[in-house]
Amino acid sequence: GNSxxxxxxxxxxxxxxxxxxxxxxxATGYPSLFWYVQYPGEGLQLLLKATKADDKGxxxxxxxxxxxxxTSFHLEKGSVQVSDSAVYFCALSFPTxxxxxxxxxxxxxxxxxx
Amino acid sequence: xxxxxxxxxxxxxxxxxxxxxxxxxxxxxxxxxxYRQILGQKVEFLVSFYNNEISEKSEIFDDQFSVERPDGSNxxxxxxxxxxxxxxxxxxxxxxxxxGYNEQFFGPGTRLTVL
Numbered sequence: 001g002n003s004x005x006x007x008x009x010x011x012x013x014x015x016x017x018x019x020x021x022x023x024x025x026x027a028t029g030y031p032s033l034f035w036y037v038q039y040p041g042e043g044l045q046l047l048l049k050a051t052k053a054d055d056k057g058x059x060x061x062x063x064x065x066x067x068x069x070x071t072s073f074h075l076e077k078g079s080v081q082v083s084d085s086a087v088y089f090c091a092l093s094f095p096t097x098x099x100x101x102x103x104x105x106x107x108x109x110x111x112x113x114x
Numbered sequence: 115x116x117x118x119x120x121x122x123x124x125x126x127x128x129x130x131x132x133x134x135x136x137x138x139x140x141x142x143x144x145x146x147x148x149y150r151q152i153l154g155q156k157v158e159f160l161v162s163f164y165n166n167e168i169s170e171k172s173e174i175f176d177d178q179f180s181v182e183r184p185d186g187s188n189x190x191x192x193x194x195x196x197x198x199x200x201x202x203x204x205x206x207x208x209x210x211x212x213x214g215y216n217e218q219f220f221g222p223g224t225r226l227t228v229l
Contacts, residue, residue: 044205089157097162107157
C-alpha cells in the first residue's frame with residue numbers, strides 16, 4: 001500500500017545551520033508530494049509541493065525535489081532561523097474512490113537555537 | 115486569501131456525550147475531508163465527502179462518526195458517543211477538484227478533549 005516514512009525527530013540545530021529532513025515514500029502510480037509545517041498551537045500549512053518526477057518545490061528558502069528513482073522527497077534549507085522551529089510533515093496524495101487522499105508521515109520536530 | 119475555518123478551536127466534553135465539530139470550507143471547493151491527529155502522533159485520514167456523500171472512509175471512522183453538509187457552506191463531523199481515545203486535534207480540509215491539481219487546504223483544527 002501507500003506509505004510515507006520520515007526521519008525521527010526531534011532535530012535540534014543552531015541558527016544558520018543547514019537542514020535536511022528525510023522523507024521516503026511507497027506508492028503505486030504517480031502521487032503528488034507535499035511538505036506541511038505546523039507551528040506550535042496552529043494547524044497545517046502547506047510549505048511546498050511537487051506533482052511529478054524531478055519537480056522541485058520551493059518556498060521560504062525550503063526546497064524538496066521529487067526523486068522517483070529513490071522514492072524520496074527530502075526537505076532542505078540552507079540556513080535555518082529560530083522562526084523555522086515547528087513540526088514538519090511529509091505527505092503524499094493519490095487518487096482513490098473518485099477523490100484524492102493524503103497519507104502523512106509521522107512528523108519531524110525541528111528546534112532552532114539562537 | 116480564502117481559507118478553511120473551523121469552530122470551536124477547543125472543545126471539552128464528557129465521555130459518552132455527543133460533539134459536533136464545524137468547518138467552513140473554501141467556497142468554490144467541491145471535496146471535503148476530515149483528519150485527526152492524536153497528540154504527538156501522525157495526521158490520520160478519517161473521511162472524504164463529495165456530492166453530498168461519503169466517497170471514502172478509514173477504519174477509524176466507525177458508526178460513532180458521521181459527516182454532513184447541512185447547507186451550502188458548513189461541513190460537520192459528529193461523534194455520537196465520545197470515548198477517551200477520541201481526544202485529538204481534528205482537521206478539516208477542502209479541495210477545489212475542478213482542476214487537475216489535488217492540493218488540499220487545511221483549517222486550523224479543533225482540539226477535542228474527552229474527560
